[in-house]
Amino acid sequence: MRNRVVALWVKIRRRIARRLHPRTRLWLEAVRDTRRHNASVTSRNPAASSLCFYPERPTNNYAISRVAVDLGTRIVRSKRGEGLLTFAWRDATFVEPAAVESLPTPTLNVRCLDISKSKVDRIWAEVSGRSLSVDPLTTPGPMVVKSEENATHDGRIILGPIQERQPGFVYQRLVDNRVGNDFVILRPVVLDGRIVFTYHKRRPADDRFASRDIPARTRIGEPDVISVEEENAILDLAARIGLDYGEIEVLRDADGAIDVVDVNKTPWWPKGLSEAELKAVDELMAEAFDDLISRYRNAKE
Numbered sequence: 001m002r003n004r005v006v007a008l009w010v011k012i013r014r015r016i017a018r019r020l021h022p023r024t025r026l027w028l029e030a031v032r033d034t035r036r037h038n039a040s041v042t043s044r045n046p047a048a049s050s051l052c053f054y055p056e057r058p059t060n061n062y063a064i065s066r067v068a069v070d071l072g073t074r075i076v077r078s079k080r081g082e083g084l085l086t087f088a089w090r091d092a093t094f095v096e097p098a099a100v101e102s103l104p105t106p107t108l109n110v111r112c113l114d115i116s117k118s119k120v121d122r123i124w125a126e127v128s129g130r131s132l133s134v135d136p137l138t139t140p141g142p143m144v145v146k147s148e149e150n151a152t153h154d155g156r157i158i159l160g161p162i163q164e165r166q167p168g169f170v171y172q173r174l175v176d177n178r179v180g181n182d183f184v185i186l187r188p189v190v191l192d193g194r195i196v197f198t199y200h201k202r203r204p205a206d207d208r209f210a211s212r213d214i215p216a217r218t219r220i221g222e223p224d225v226i227s228v229e230e231e232n233a234i235l236d237l238a239a240r241i242g243l244d245y246g247e248i249e250v251l252r253d254a255d256g257a258i259d260v261v262d263v264n265k266t267p268w269w270p271k272g273l274s275e276a277e278l279k280a281v282d283e284l285m286a287e288a289f290d291d292l293i294s295r296y297r298n299a300k301e
Helices: 002-018 022-042 063-071 117-128 228-241 275-300
Strands: 050-055 074-077 085-089 141-147 156-160 169-172 182-191 194-204 217-220 245-252 258-264
Touching: 063 074, 063 275, 085 275, 117 169, 117 228, 117 258, 182 228, 182 275, 194 228, 194 275, 217 275, 228 245, 228 258
Parallel strands: 050 074, 050 085
Antiparallel strands: 141 156, 141 169, 182 194, 182 245, 194 217, 245 258
């Protein structure tokens, strides 16, 4: 009887949610995620395993927080995480080595200290032979200008050549990643030297540079959305930049080749997933991290 009542209540909630404004649904999701995250942070269950973060602790907006909740894992902040799977966690483009030098070995992302646009492009050029960088003082026609800093969402198209560079900004070739009326972004999720899966995001033409106000339509990409050769190149980039966990933003140009435009070592939980894909992502992420935690624990014993 109780199961039938619960199933009915879930069905009613879904019907109500479908009639809500999209922004209201996002707000309700945020409230729910905050409650789940707070429970994971404040848990005093001695039987629960823990994930250790330093110098910051992730809030409920981050994908790793949801993974911890799904695994029943506590979220702790400490630089003395001996015996715990530890993350060097700071949501910043640049991290001073002194902030993470005292962390135990191994610590995920401890070498990932610089994810600026210029460094990402420089390493991708070493890996693939393709660079996005252009000289705006001599290059004619359209190009993209955006901040070196991560997650600023300030990209815009300008026409070159220009008179002078703007400090703190990079100038890049305009990638033609349009499919139909949308621009498509691929975001492989990297964990411990492998790609767990790839998000496939579509954004309307008037929101090409991904403002936070309009969530992308997101799904999980097909298995062959990135070839084996491309996957190897992406993982090579991740290894060189020190990314043990995070997401890499990839655009496929009109010539069929891919370009890496961004590295995110503190990814947020994506919006715009269907209920079925949300469940699939939950399962894939939980399985991947559960396997990593088990291997780490076994190596310590």
